Amino acid sequence: MAHDHGNDTGRTFTMARAGREAVISEMRKHPNMFLIGEDIAKLGGVFGTAIGMAAEFGTARVIDTPISETGFIGIATGAAMAGMRPVIEIAFVDFIGVCFNAIFNFAAKTHYMSGGQFKTPMTFMIGYGGGYCDAAQHSQTLFATLGHVPGIKIVTPADAYDAKGLMHSCLQDDNVTIWMVHKRLWGLGWLGFPLPAALSEVPEHDYTIPFGQSRIWREGKDVTIVGLGLTVHNALTAADQLAAEGISAEVLDLRSVVPMDRDGVFRSVAKTGRLVVADEDYMSFGVTAEVLAVVAERDPSVLKAPAVRVAYPDVPVPFSRPMEEFCLPNVERILTAVRATMQGFKR
Amino acid sequence: MSIDVVAPQDVWGDSLEGVVLTWIYKNGAHVTAGQVIAEMMVEKAQIEVLAPASGRLTILAQPETVIDRSYVLARIEPA
Numbered sequence: 001m002a003h004d005h006g007n008d009t010g011r012t013f014t015m016a017r018a019g020r021e022a023v024i025s026e027m028r029k030h031p032n033m034f035l036i037g038e039d040i041a042k043l044g045g046v047f048g049t050a051i052g053m054a055a056e057f058g059t060a061r062v063i064d065t066p067i068s069e070t071g072f073i074g075i076a077t078g079a080a081m082a083g084m085r086p087v088i089e090i091a092f093v094d095f096i097g098v099c100f101n102a103i104f105n106f107a108a109k110t111h112y113m114s115g116g117q118f119k120t121p122m123t124f125m126i127g128y129g130g131g132y133c134d135a136a137q138h139s140q141t142l143f144a145t146l147g148h149v150p151g152i153k154i155v156t157p158a159d160a161y162d163a164k165g166l167m168h169s170c171l172q173d174d175n176v177t178i179w180m181v182h183k184r185l186w187g188l189g190w191l192g193f194p195l196p197a198a199l200s201e202v203p204e205h206d207y208t209i210p211f212g213q214s215r216i217w218r219e220g221k222d223v224t225i226v227g228l229g230l231t232v233h234n235a236l237t238a239a240d241q242l243a244a245e246g247i248s249a250e251v252l253d254l255r256s257v258v259p260m261d262r263d264g265v266f267r268s269v270a271k272t273g274r275l276v277v278a279d280e281d282y283m284s285f286g287v288t289a290e291v292l293a294v295v296a297e298r299d300p301s302v303l304k305a306p307a308v309r310v311a312y313p314d315v316p317v318p319f320s321r322p323m324e325e326f327c328l329p330n331v332e333r334i335l336t337a338v339r340a341t342m343q344g345f346k347r
Numbered sequence: 348m349s350i351d352v353v354a355p356q357d358v359w360g361d362s363l364e365g366v367v368l369t370w371i372y373k374n375g376a377h378v379t380a381g382q383v384i385a386e387m388m389v390e391k392a393q394i395e396v397l398a399p400a401s402g403r404l405t406i407l408a409q410p411e412t413v414i415d416r417s418y419v420l421a422r423i424e425p426a
Contacts (some may be wrong), residue, residue, distance in 0.1 A: 010376050014369060014386065048393045189368045189388030193411055199369060 014187025018160035022167035037089030046091035073099035080122040093128040108151030129182040136316035141281035154257040158232040165209035182230040212259035220250035223274035228254040231278035238334040273304035274341040283311035308337040352421040365389040
């Protein structure tokens with residue numbers, strides 16, 4: 001199921017290459033689209049997201065900036081209001097805090113506050129996540145921080161096929177979109193060898209994947225494991241082990257944080273009766289709680305056991321490897337959570 | 348007569364070792380001269396490997412193989 005999209009072109013892409021192909025294709029179609037960020041023109045992006053693009057489009061459309069997210073995201077937001085289609089590269093989501101005013105108050109709200117007169121067609125491409133000892137300021141996920149403000153769409157693909165399709169959807173949207181990839185999934189050697197399950201066949205033609213549409217990577221009948229980004233792959237590994245224990249796990253990939261596929265989540269949980277949600281963002285006020293709320297609000301009686309959240313503890317990401325490993329939503333924690341749900345309610 | 352695929356020669360600097368990351372085309376696939384067929388890494392730099400000729404690809408260095416600048420990564424048999 002992971003690799004079969006019925007469109008085998010024989011090209012197996014990393015997620016970085018797949019996202020880049022979408023950006024290049026849209027930039028060829030839209031002369032008013034440009035890429036802006038740190039280390040993209042000369043270096044090709046810290047995570048290889050812009051390799052070769054300055055050579056094709058020139059440095060007027062692939063713009064290396066000083067280290068000032070506040071400045072270049074403000075510039076991009078204004079440019080979007082004025083009719084351009086900026087694509088903003090931010091290697092680490094951790095750096096986005098200094099631009100919240102531009103994003104939260106202008107990019108996300110201008111379409112609404114102007115009565116639809118102004119749009120902000122801008123797309124962020126952002127890396128997130130830890131697991132490689134980069135400490136508290138370079139390892140965060142922050143889905144909920146961004147997703148909490150209305151007006152921003154957020155996607156996070158788990159393989160190259162979805163990376164390209166979701167990037168086209170973002171670039172074609174007329175308001176602010178955020179395309180986020182877990183650093184372990186880019187396919188960059190220095191962040192670990194490409195995960196085979198995140199590589200996939202990528203068609204040469206443009207295609208879109210709708211916002212708010214989850215994807216079932218593996219069907220099961222005993223428990224639904226909801227993941228997104230890297231936790232999809234952790235859930236799949238856990239599902240293999242659970243199958244050996246006689247537990248049939250369904251793995252649902254949210255793909256979109258905002259809008260969330262609430263119908264898809266509920267459909268799966270209504271079928272399996274058990275829910276585990278795995279997310280690398282902080283536990284409290286996060287994506288995991290939002291997924292649990294879907295079931296609580298619609299019909300908690302479908303549950304045969306308490307739902308379990310496998311999220312990041314509410315602490316800064318530790319630098320120490322064993323301490324960081326302890327905090328991550330890894331396979332072992334997912335297995336423990338699923339086994340707990342198989343015990344049912346303790347009344 | 349088959350043609351050897353080796354890493355680009357201008358990316359090595361003082362480095363003696365690199366590593367194969369991923370193959371874009373499968374073993375046995377037909378590739379076209381100039382296409383990117385693989386990605387490799389020297390130090391922290393991501394390097395593209397281009398097909399030196401058109402033909403059938405035979406992969407010799409699987410992902411995670413440590414290579415040097417003369418390592419034969421693959422062979423291409425012109426059709």
